[in-house]
Amino acid sequence: MGRSPCCEKEAGLKKGPWTPEEDQKLLAFIEQHGHGCWRSLPAKAGLRRCGKSCRLRWTNYLRPDIKRGKFTLQEEQTIIQLHALLGNRWSAIATHLPKRTDNEIKNYWNTHLKKRLAKMGIDPVTHKPRADASSAAAAAGARYGRAAAAHLSHTAQWESARLEAEARLAREAKLRALASPPPPSCGLESPTSTLSFSDGALFAAAAAPPVVLVTTDGDAFGEQQHRFGGDALLGCAGVDDGVEQRFVVGAATSTDETSAAEHHHQEQEDEDRGYWSSILDMVNSSMSSSSSSLTSDAVTDPAMYLPPAVAEF
DNA sequence: AAGGAGATCAACCGCCGTATT
DNA sequence: AAATACGGCGGTTGATCTCCT
Numbered sequence: 001m002g003r004s005p006c007c008e009k010e011a012g013l014k015k016g017p018w019t020p021e022e023d024q025k026l027l028a029f030i031e032q033h034g035h036g037c038w039r040s041l042p043a044k045a046g047l048r049r050c051g052k053s054c055r056l057r058w059t060n061y062l063r064p065d066i067k068r069g070k071f072t073l074q075e076e077q078t079i080i081q082l083h084a085l086l087g088n089r090w091s092a093i094a095t096h097l098p099k100r101t102d103n104e105i106k107n108y109w110n111t112h113l114k115k116r117l118a119k120m121g122i123d124p125v126t127h128k129p130r131a132d133a134s135s136a137a138a139a140a141g142a143r144y145g146r147a148a149a150a151h152l153s154h155t156a157q158w159e160s161a162r163l164e165a166e167a168r169l170a171r172e173a174k175l176r177a178l179a180s181p182p183p184p185s186c187g188l189e190s191p192t193s194t195l196s197f198s199d200g201a202l203f204a205a206a207a208a209p210p211v212v213l214v215t216t217d218g219d220a221f222g223e224q225q226h227r228f229g230g231d232a233l234l235g236c237a238g239v240d241d242g243v244e245q246r247f248v249v250g251a252a253t254s255t256d257e258t259s260a261a262e263h264h265h266q267e268q269e270d271e272d273r274g275y276w277s278s279i280l281d282m283v284n285s286s287m288s289s290s291s292s293s294l295t296s297d298a299v300t301d302p303a304m305y306l307p308p309a310v311a312e313f
Numbered sequence: 314a315a316g317g318a319g320a321t322c323a324a325c326c327g328c329c330g331t332a333t334t
Numbered sequence: 335a336a337a338t339a340c341g342g343c344g345g346t347t348g349a350t351c352t353c354c355t
Contacts, residue, residue: 015324015325016323016324016325016348016349017323017324017349018323018324037340038340038341039339039340039341051340051341052325052326052340052341052342053324053325055341055342056323056324056325057323057324059342060323060324061323061324088344088345089343089344090343090344091342091343091344102342102343102344103322103323103324103344104322106344106345107321107322107323108321108322110321110322110345111320111321111322112320112321
């Protein structure tokens, strides 16, 4: 069936970058009347724009509760972790990054994080080592790959849990929609997303996904070792965008070390599970208390997004 | 200083799900 | 039940900026 573009009917509508005057008009109107129906807003506000364009400008730029500027390490970590869980569901990811818009997160992923993972030989889509990785990335990826391979069964379990959780999420969303309308927006929601934090039931059901953390600022955070997922350990002393990345992967290669390595590996796997549980708990608790007095400041506490090992820094 | 290449990001496009008629 | 309206989402584009040669 589809739907025709909202601007199709009216010719002469302006496109392209917004001028300060237009911003002012839109801001003034919304502050005074609220946005109400976006389609009729431009005419009421004296703007020669389509409603969609106004909505986009407001949600991605003009809203007062938007944080702009460089992403913090914690925010990057959250994006990478959530992308491993949710894929390109930017609005859902934005739900967990207070004051960031899905558009901003999407841009940041496409321009920074995706490339960084690719440089490391990690497929940014699957968050797993790429087969065609080359040079240093290949070496790192290969080591990562060995560890990953050693945990394939766990990965399969994770994938299964994830799919199951997705299905449960869909069912629950349906039930919620039938039961009651969503509560008014609270401080924890993304500026752009309407996804409720209670959708995080997904996370409750999830186990540890295979995910890689890439640091951006070695100077600021020094050498770090992060544990992720059930299927690999990956540490990284990042200098800057792929200049030099050192990996510490929890898989021994020599025969002599095998036994000790297996033992160590088991311990690490337990730690990984514990680590992911803590992330999932964190996400869950922020969701379950979204209707309480918890403020967005509480959620933006960087420590909340750090793996235990990093939080100690 | 010039210009070419790559990076960035605001904004657009087209589709989807849901509500309404 | 079908058609239409609307808000929202994710992918993509293109103007602008920055860096490099």
